[in-house]
Every structure is written in C-alpha cells, then in structure tokens.
Amino acid sequence: MTGDLLAAPGPVVTVAVGALRSAGSPRTAGPDLDHVRALAGTSEELPPIVVHRTTMRVIDGLHRLQAARLRRQPEIAVRFFDGDADDAFVFAVRANVVHGLPLSTADRKAAGCRIVASHPQWSDRLIASVTGLSPRTIAELRRGSAAPKVPERGRVGRDGRVRPVNSLEQRRLASDMLRENPQLSLRQVAAAVGISPETVRTVRARLLGGEDPVLPRRRGARRAPAAAGPVDTTVRSHVPDLSRTVQRLRADPSLRFTETGRALLRLLEVHMLSNEKWTALVHEVPPHTRHVIAKLAAECADGWRLLAEQLAQEEPDAHDRR
Template structure:
C-alpha cells in the first residue's frame, strides 16, 4: 500500500472471528439500535458482509449485523477489508450509513461533519455535505464553530476535485513576499506555496519587476488577473462555485481526491474505471519525485520525452474539456 492511498476490496470476502473486531469510533453517538439488531437477528436471508478497517480491525459498516451475528451465536462473520488511514475509514463509515441500512440521525451527521472538518480541513462544504448527507450551509455553520477550521488552508477542494483559493488577494500578497525573499524560486514553487496559479505567479513577478504592487487595483475587491477571469454569471471561487479558478491543487490534496475516487464503486467495478484510476494515480507523486525523474533523463532522450510530455498534456486537456461538457450536459 503506497502512502496516502486507500482501498476497499469489494472482491474479497473473508470469515473473521467476531471477538477480534472492535466497534469503537462509530459515527452513531447513541450506539446501536436494539430493535434493528433484533430484526436482523431473526432475518432468514444471509446478512451482507460487513466492512472493517484492516489496520485496527474496527467495524466501519455493519455494527448492527455484527450484533445480530453475536445474538445468533455465530463465532465468525463475513468481512470486506478497507486499507487506509483512520480518518478515511471514518469518512467511509459515514458515507456507508447514509446510503443504506439504518440511516444516521441528524445529530450523528452533524457530529460526523465536525469530525471530518477537523480531519480534512481542505474539503469544501459541498464535498463534506455529500459525505454526511446534510446541507452545505449547515456544514459552513459547523465549520465556523470549529476553532481554526474556517481559516485552515488557502483554499478548498470541491466535489469536482478542483482546488479553489479562498482569497486571491492574499495569495498574491504571499507570492510577492516569497519572490522578494527568494528571487530564484520557480513559478511552480511560488504557485504551490501561495495557493495561486503559475500564471498568476508570473503576473505578480512581472509587476514587482516593474516596481508595481502585487495586488491588482480595482474598485471594492481586488480585481482578478486575466487568467483568473470567471465566466459571466458564475459564482465566486470560495467553495465550489461553477466559476472556480482552475488553480493546480497541492499534490497532497490531489492524492486525497484520487483516494476517494478509488473507493467509488462506479469506477472500481469497471475496466475503464480502473484504467482511469491507474492513470490518475501517476499524478499523485510529489514535485520532488518529478524533479528526480527530470534530473535522470538521459540527454539524448530529452527532446522526444519533451515532445511526448506535451502531447500527453494535450490529451489530458482534451479529456478535461470533454469531461466538463459531460457535466454541463448532465446539468
């Protein structure tokens, strides 16, 4: 298992000793529902396998089925295993319990949202809402109550996987400071550190060279750079509006998005979906790893590799446009 990756094995079901499993950390504040356990206990049909976190043997989904098996006198229960960290195991537990079985109460969902805000502070309100089954506005209210969460990070990751800056002016100001202190930094390094696009970083650097302020002057709020202009009528870029600035998200956040996609049955259970996941996983390596790859390219191969890289970038750009058209047509 590579660092930062998660995997739910839906293909393999194993029999596990019931006494080896733990039910700690459930998103249900009040514990199990006794009536639901009794209903499952007398059910004639075999109960579906539960899901457990391999590293801790904690039940992620299926505590009521586990209790029913205990009441039946069973020693073992069918289990599918999830590999990943405990924060993502909790996210899967919440997702699983709003889509089937005994739904989580509203109090459970709000409590889960607060916990996910703490463990995944860069996730947008809409993204957390989609996991917990509550309104984005409710998530925003909870975020405001969580100490330090509202100000965490320079942006948010939306449901579409895009990283959106919360404050473009602050990003420009930070980029200006970085350039002044470290003139040798590349545009990519400046953009990554300040949460803006490389094009905006270039504009900030050019403005400083001309002796101008890094912020664009305008009436009211700072204007956007030409590369950051939003489509007419679009929402602001704070939390997943359709007019988001297409800023390249940090690699650790990109890894989180790919990790979530890897547990999506719609992708995992099709050959084309698995191929797409493998292609996306390539782009979760760090900037340092890319630098190492670059440093070890044989000089006689550099030209053809550069050409192939540009062609691959064009293929992904075309893929992105077609995917966005699919979203627009679906809407």
Template sequence: MRVIDGMHRLLAAKLRGQEMIEVELFDGTSEEAFLRAVEVNVSHGLPLSLADRRAAANRIIASHPQMSDRAIARAAGLGAKAVAAIRRRTADVVPQLRARIGRDGKSRPLNSVDGRLRAAELIAERPQASLREVARFAGISPATVSDVRKRLESGLAPVVEPARAPETPADAPAATADTGDRRVEPGKSQLQADPSAALEKLLRDPSLRHKEGGRQLLRLLQQQNAVVTRAGEDLMEAVPSHCGTLVLDLARYYAGTWMDFAKQLDERVRMENRRGAGE
C-alpha cells in the same frame, strides 16, 4: 480490524452461528475510517439524527480541514450553510487553509482573487488555451475562467468589485415596521444557518404528511434541498457550452416560479397575522 460499517449484520451472523462473513477491508487512518463510516451510514440503514450529523461534521472539520463545506455536507447529510456555520464556530481550534478540496477532488482557493488574476495572465499569454486548461493552472473552476474571459473581453477587471451599500442621508427617517403580535414575521427568513433542519421539521408535521397536496409540497422541497446541497461549481461544470443558455433560461424560469409562490404565501401569512391580531 475494527468494524466501521455493518455492526448489525455482524451481530446477526453471530446469532445465526456463522463463523465466517464476507467483508470489505478498508486501509486508512482512524480519521479516514470515521469519515467513511459517516458517509455510508448517512446513505443507508437507520438515519442519523440531526445532532449526530452535526457532531460528525464537527469532527470531520477537525480531522479534514482541507475538505470543502459542500464535501463535508454531503458526507454528513447536512446543508453546506450548516457546515460553514460549524466551521466558523471552530475557527479558533481548526487550522484555516488557503484552499479546500471539493467533492470532485479538485483544490480550489478560498479567495478567488488570486486565481482570477492568474487566469487573466494566462488568458493574455495563451488566448487559445481551453477553459479547463486555464482553470487547472489557476486553481479555479472553468466557470470562473469563463467569467474572467468575458470580463476581459468587455474591458472590465478580472476581479469582481464588491457592491457598496447605498449611503443613507443623516436626516433620512428611520425605517418602521408593524410591531403587532405576529405568529410569523413575513419577509424574515426562519431558516437561520441550516435549511435541512427546517425541512426536517416540516417532514414531521402531520398536517402536511396526511394530505396529498402536503406530501407533494414536501417532495418538491426535498428535491430543492438536494439541489441546494449538491449545487455549486460541479453542477456548472456539468453543463455543456451549447446547453448553457437553455439551462440558464430554465433556472431563471423555475426561480421565478418559486418567487411568485413565495410572494403569494407571504401575502397570505400577512393576512392571517392581521386576522390573528384583531381577535
């Protein structure tokens, strides 16, 4: 009978002299109760701090190692990359599994090679089978099955070969860079492992929050962060086959628009740095 959500509501009821309060009973282990408490407190009430969310993700990884990075990220209110970084740091004490369960409840292998090979065998044996049917037996997503089928139809191997980095001649000159006093180094990502942390920093910046243009930019960035956090195979599965080309074109168009914005901003940062170095 431990309260996992609603401590303040319970205290308010006691202060009002109530003897009864309506509750929702949760039957589960202490680990499951903690996961539920984190999920509900991320979505409402007093927001958890970044340190609290990181600590919660660390504990969830230890108690639910079978959950995917994106599933834990959604529960703890972090980015999937931040959860992946925490998981890497705890690799010595947390069991490493061959498959993880995503937010949709489906189990997917960490190494898709085996799943792709199984899918290729099933496609050869049952060419009329649907993508979802093959995906269910192979343990991969329908989008991955579709890619395997297209590769087989093109005469390619079902497994994508990793790209090899071009070899650099021994006598090639080393790359050089301007080592002037830069406040921000253009072209180098400042996000590290967690874009949500960078977004939080921007959200606290009054120079952005107190201007209409700045607030519009923050809203756009928040929307993009939500897409990145929730992106993955579950979004691809939501796209009907007859809409695939149109969604693909829109994704490429919007990505190109952000790239143009990034190039213009990169050029502005370089000019400001050059002016700052000359002062």
C-alpha cells in the same frame, strides 16, 4: 480520499466475530436493538461488513455484527478498509448516510464537526456530500469549530480538484492564465480555476482594457470590518454632479413616461450614495456575510459595466439615425 467514497475496500474474507471491535461508530447512541433483532431473525444472507484493518474496528455494518453475535455466529463476512483512522471514519459516516438505518441529524452534525477538524482542506460541499447535511450547515459548523485554518492554496472539491477559497484569488489565477496563454478558451480557464466562463470573460475584458482583473470592491471586501484609516474619495467625489444629472433625466419624457425608463431612473437613484454612506455600509455588513455580499456587489458592478459598454458602442449608430 476524494473519489468514490463508497468504493469496495477489498475482497470478501471470513473473520472471527470475537476479533472485531465496535467502538468509534458515528452512532453516538449505539446500535438500535430492534433493528439488530430484525436482522438476526431474517433468513437472507446479509452483506459483508466493512472493517478497518489496522484497528479491526467495524466502520460499516455495526447492526449486522450485533446480529451475528445474537445468533452466536463464530465468523462473519468482512471487507477490509486500508486507509487511516480519519478516512475510515469518513467511510463509516458516508456508508451509514446512504444505506441501512440512517444516522440521526445530531449524529450527522457531530460527524460533520469531526470531519471539518480532520479534513479542514475539504470544501463544504464535499463534507456535505459525506454527511448528508447541507453545505450551509457545514459552513456554520466550520465557523464554530476549533479546526485549523484552511491552507491558502484552497480546498478540495467533490471532483478532487483544489480550488481557491475565495473568488478574488480565482480571478487572479484566471488573469495569470490568460496573460501566459491568451489562446485559452473561456471554458478551459473556467474549468481550471473553478469559476464560470462569464466571469473569465469579464476578467479577459478587463485585461484587454488595461484594468485590474480583480474588481476594486471585491479587493476591499477582504479588509477587516472595522479597518481604520482615510477613505479614498476620488472615485465618487462627483456624486453631487451625478445626482443632478439623474434629476435632469427625470424630466425627460422618453424616460419618465415609459416603464423601462422609470425602472432605469430608480436604479440610478439607488446607487447615488455619498462616500460616507458607502463606507457606513461596509462597516455595518456582518462579518459572516461579507464574502457573499462582496461577490453580489461585484456581479452588479459587472452588469452596470456591461450596460455602459453596450450603450457606448451603440451611441454612434444612434447619432447616425438622427
């Protein structure tokens, strides 16, 4: 149930009021009596209610059912919903979020917890679209729930597509597609795996350069926060030499006395950390932010790599002009 969550369940039929049940509503406090009286007093014809066929439980229109009972109506117009009980609850929540008397924030959060448990494969954005909560709130509810873990294959988005849970797996999928069919466009690969065309461009560039398409920093972010063992110091063993190089650049008037030059020097100095300091940062990052910070770090690395490639390409021309 990931398409139109409010699609008409079926044709309108007439059902005896006494045959319907009102239990299981997402409204934990029950119906609003003032709203029921207002509906009972209107002379306009009310829309059909929606009923779960298997259980005869009202999933949309609880106030209209109560108004019919107050009027002592023997029958009421109904549309039947034929999904299972979990999907019926999803329909009830979504219907009560987008029209009628809105659900309270507490009711929407309670519904979010229940949907996270019943549909763990759904993405935070999809559940947020159902409950009227933010994806961030759904993520917090997911972390605090006892719901089963999401299958490794990923989560179902609002468009019905299954996407990997993390960008590391998305990059791997993109690299596999590009290896199998190099003629695919950036947009085709991006749409297939759920990442941006620019990220696919980076993956392709790394493949062409003989590099691992999954950035080393991002791979490391998947390890446990307190992972023990020796730290690979080969990558940044030359930090002291780099620091001295930056210090020499600070004496260059063309950098020191221009706004762009000073900004570049400040950025270079910020990244001149020792292996010990980088490792300390990894261990101090809170677990719930590791994925986001890993993604940001990887994007920053992409930016530096792009700068290096462009400078290297322009270097011969610069020498020719001298």
